[in-house]
């Protein structure tokens with residue numbers, strides 16, 4: 001989805017698929033050696049999260065790593081601002097993940113609020129939506145399109161058929177000429193070869209690690225570990241350290257971090 005085709009003007013036959021700017025892919029659920037293409041030529045990735053108990057910095061970081069890995073510009077879209085008294089706290093937590101990270105807070109049901117996202121949805125531009133179920137992706141699509149045609153997950157009391165989910169790959173055209181991709185496959189994306197993305201999102205750790213005495217320092221109990229020292233001084237946080245190690249281990253399972261020595 002998202003490929004651009006060169007089409008013969010007369011026959012309307014596809015002549016060839018144009019070279020891809022970027023590609024979201026995942027390991028095939030049936031066969032981990034195979035890859036499945038999810039979406040191509042994405043200009044902007046809306047990383048959608050809601051301002052409630054589902055909000056997770058770790059998840060946002062994971063999605064950001066993916067955005068860097070694929071080479072697509074991320075915008076964090078925080079929804080459900082109308083349901084919290086402290087939307088600014090959620091926005092601040094998201095902004096703290098990476099310097100310069102764009103964070104937009106919206107009430108997904110309010111066209112005026114969502115209008116600022118239109119900047120990324122102009123003629124010929126493709127935006128993919130990524131985020132957990134229920135954060136408000138379909139609602140954003142509906143509001144940006146000015147229609148209610150996409151089933152959202154509203155669960156009405158006493159109506160057990162009221163739960164709808166997006167089941168098919170969905171590509172939506174906007175009046176302004178842009179495209180919105182809301183595909184469930186995006187949620188199941190795994191990190192493969194994400195080293196570049198990890199080093200961008202966690203560049204504070206990567207830089208600090210260069211100061212460690214040993215180049216192969218695992219930041220456990222090695223003498224002269226700059227990362228541990230920075231954590232002890234409060235320059236870096238343990239939470240982020242743990243998330244960094246977890247993502248790095250997932251990206252390259254062959255790297256086994258030694259346990260901290262007693």
Ligand SMILES: Nc1nc2c(ncn2[C@@H]2O[C@H](COP(=O)(O)OP(=O)(O)O)[C@@H](O)[C@H]2O)c(=O)[nH]1
Nearest residue numbers: 080107108133134135136137138139152153154
């Ligand atoms: N109050 C409020 N509800 C929202 C907002 N965005 C989405 N919702 C509701 O959250 C539920 C899940 O939204 P949906 O768009 O289906 O989420 P999706 O699974 O990410 O596509 C629906 O009941 C929406 O009406 C918002 O900004 N504010």
Ligand SMILES: [Mg+2]
Nearest residue numbers: 137138165166
């Ligand atoms: Mg949906």
Ligand SMILES: [Zn+2]
Nearest residue numbers: 212217219225
């Ligand atoms: Zn170290």
